[in-house]
Amino acid sequence: MAQLTIDNVSKVFGSTSVLQDISIEIDAGEFLVLVGPSGCGKSTLLNMVAGLLTISGGQIRFDGDRIDNLEPKDRNIAMVFQSYALYPAMSVEKNMAFPLRMAGFSKEDQTQKVQEVADLLQISHLLKRKPAALSGGQRQRVAMGRALVRDPKLFLFDEPLSNLDAKLRVDMRTEIKRLHQRLGTTILYVTHDQVEAMTMATRIAVMEGGIVQQFGTPAEIYDHPANTFVATFMGSPAMNLIDAVVSPDQQHLQIGAVNVPMPPGVKAPAAGTKVKLGLRPEWFGVGDKAEGTFDMPVRVDLIEPTGPDMYVSVKLDGQSVMTRLPAGSDVTQNSDCTLRVALDKAPIFDAETGLALYA
Amino acid sequence: MSVEVTNPRSGRAIANRIMVYTFLLLAAALFLMPLAAMVFTSLKSMPEITGAVGFENNTILTPPRAPTLEAWSTAWSSACIAVACDGLRVYFWNSIVMVVFAVTLSVGLGAVNGYILAKWRFRGDNIIFGMLLFGCFIPFQIVLIPMARLLGILDMAGTLSGLIFVHMCYGIPFTTLFFRNFYVTIPDELIKAGRIDGAGFWSIFLLILVPVSWPIFVVSIIWQFTNVWNDFLFGASFAGADARPLMVALNNLVNTSTGTKAYNVDMAGAMIAALPTILVYVVGGRYFVRGLTSGAVKG
Ligand SMILES: Nc1ncnc2c1ncn2[C@@H]1O[C@H](COP(=O)(O)OP(=O)(O)OP(=O)(O)O)[C@@H](O)[C@H]1O
Numbered sequence A: 001m002a003q004l005t006i007d008n009v010s011k012v013f014g015s016t017s018v019l020q021d022i023s024i025e026i027d028a029g030e031f032l033v034l035v036g037p038s039g040c041g042k043s044t045l046l047n048m049v050a051g052l053l054t055i056s057g058g059q060i061r062f063d064g065d066r067i068d069n070l071e072p073k074d075r076n077i078a079m080v081f082q083s084y085a086l087y088p089a090m091s092v093e094k095n096m097a098f099p100l101r102m103a104g105f106s107k108e109d110q111t112q113k114v115q116e117v118a119d120l121l122q123i124s125h126l127l128k129r130k131p132a133a134l135s136g137g138q139r140q141r142v143a144m145g146r147a148l149v150r151d152p153k154l155f156l157f158d159e160p161l162s163n164l165d166a167k168l169r170v171d172m173r174t175e176i177k178r179l180h181q182r183l184g185t186t187i188l189y190v191t192h193d194q195v196e197a198m199t200m201a202t203r204i205a206v207m208e209g210g211i212v213q214q215f216g217t218p219a220e221i222y223d224h225p226a227n228t229f230v231a232t233f234m235g236s237p238a239m240n241l242i243d244a245v246v247s248p249d250q251q252h253l254q255i256g257a258v259n260v261p262m263p264p265g266v267k268a269p270a271a272g273t274k275v276k277l278g279l280r281p282e283w284f285g286v287g288d289k290a291e292g293t294f295d296m297p298v299r300v301d302l303i304e305p306t307g308p309d310m311y312v313s314v315k316l317d318g319q320s321v322m323t324r325l326p327a328g329s330d331v332t333q334n335s336d337c338t339l340r341v342a343l344d345k346a347p348i349f350d351a352e353t354g355l356a357l358y359a
Numbered sequence B: 001m002s003v004e005v006t007n008p009r010s011g012r013a014i015a016n017r018i019m020v021y022t023f024l025l026l027a028a029a030l031f032l033m034p035l036a037a038m039v040f041t042s043l044k045s046m047p048e049i050t051g052a053v054g055f056e057n058n059t060i061l062t063p064p065r066a067p068t069l070e071a072w073s074t075a076w077s078s079a080c081i082a083v084a085c086d087g088l089r090v091y092f093w094n095s096i097v098m099v100v101f102a103v104t105l106s107v108g109l110g111a112v113n114g115y116i117l118a119k120w121r122f123r124g125d126n127i128i129f130g131m132l133l134f135g136c137f138i139p140f141q142i143v144l145i146p147m148a149r150l151l152g153i154l155d156m157a158g159t160l161s162g163l164i165f166v167h168m169c170y171g172i173p174f175t176t177l178f179f180r181n182f183y184v185t186i187p188d189e190l191i192k193a194g195r196i197d198g199a200g201f202w203s204i205f206l207l208i209l210v211p212v213s214w215p216i217f218v219v220s221i222i223w224q225f226t227n228v229w230n231d232f233l234f235g236a237s238f239a240g241a242d243a244r245p246l247m248v249a250l251n252n253l254v255n256t257s258t259g260t261k262a263y264n265v266d267m268a269g270a271m272i273a274a275l276p277t278i279l280v281y282v283v284g285g286r287y288f289v290r291g292l293t294s295g296a297v298k299g
């Protein structure tokens, strides 16, 4: 049985509908990431699971039991907030002990549990300090510590890393993932950063406009995006969507004068249908032709070196295409060249609906 | 905050300094003059005040030549106010009781109101807030008669509790406004975190918010203390003979004339009446400014 079931849940604020018919199911021990652009309703959904917002329709079940009518404290959950929400007047120790204190644990139990978690998170030396005297990363740890002390069945994270600098963010990302592997607790994690989603999740729900655009494992989401929104949202630089027309023999896609073979995994629509061909920047390369690749004549527009790679913006029949090539690739700005592109995973999308057309 | 003078030794900088200090000293002297006159007069004997033989050429600002605390002790314990000649001490005590209860109640209730209005949504919350805000703008005089009637119905007319009740009612709109505006600057996530951690309505208020609210408590207490202590109108209107606060008694003391006016006793009485307010400002003034300017509490 699924551990957390979000069943047809919706949310209406006044007359604006913010979430529509959200359905997600995850098993115990999974790491579910809700990802999507700002304002798509991620926090709203998380707050409804937490019990901080009422739901307007549907059900939320935990281990089969309805929890959407319970108080937050009775849901066996813990939450880490974007601003950490540490109690300013309490020391780190008091902050971490607070959930235990509210639950009526004895002083000794509180101290022992706090010590255990503090050791786990390596914050024992900070226990006497006030939150104001901590760095952002330390506050982050304390907030996690406060969530951990209660041994909740479900952790909720609302963009916990967005206030940290780039390096710390990467470190904490690794740390949260390690913690998850070690404790095995189910996690529901909200972010708008698709890299965080890809690296940490066991399952991802990509949200936009109040609905779940796609729900699946990171590999499914990345390799088989369900529509153009998911395709361009996940991955950096974003997947290119190239306007094309299905050739009369349905074996090719016509991009202006260029004839690209129909990718293997797609269901070719009727001849003459307008589609979008999805090409990830990293599928491009220079050098010898290999099995399953296609040689594409392009004009180099702009070269941006990033260190290991270079982002090369090219023009293909007038359409801009972003490619990612190994550093030192033999390309020159404002000159014509031939790039080979691997088409084995390339999706195509209906130009009208934006839905992927897989075989 | 201090402004660094780039080159302290330059002549212009020194000249500027001197000008600034001169101006400030003059301003301070000007503001202190009435106080000096009061203190001096209260320490003089009547002949010295009236410029009798031996004390010629005295002005109100001449320091006392033979200082005496007699006027203070008279004002405190034996000056005649209306018919009784027991000084101000009874009324001082009335005022203390009044101010302690009125301030505690209005600040306490204002804090809870502010917490609810800032952090909990309920039907009609904005209307209630609007009405409370409106309460801040009602002039004292308008409520006198309805309030007298209400006190009569509550059987509190002429009592100290009645007076405390009036001050509490009149203070709540202000304290509510202060606390509400303070609490809206505190992130909602703190409340959410509290709810998830199992804290209820009161635990969140008492354990999480109150400990960070001291600046606004100081502001509200000083505000309320000053208003209640210095109030004359309500005291004169609603307090019976036994419950008269100090300000009303002081007025009566000054207006009770038997023969010559005892200016020294009047001044001593006024000083006694002003001391608690001065004390509150000296103790709390630093926090008052900080409380007025303090913004959100960063977690
Ligand atoms: N109390 C409310 N009343 C009306 N609309 C609201 C309310 N709370 C949120 N919304 C709206 O609901 C939508 C979703 O908000 P939500 O906070 O869930 O977005 P989000 O996905 O978490 O965005 P972000 O990444 O910026 O945090 C937004 O359009 C927001 O304006």
Ligand SMILES: [Mg+2]
Pocket: A042, A043, A044
């Ligand atoms: Mg959000």
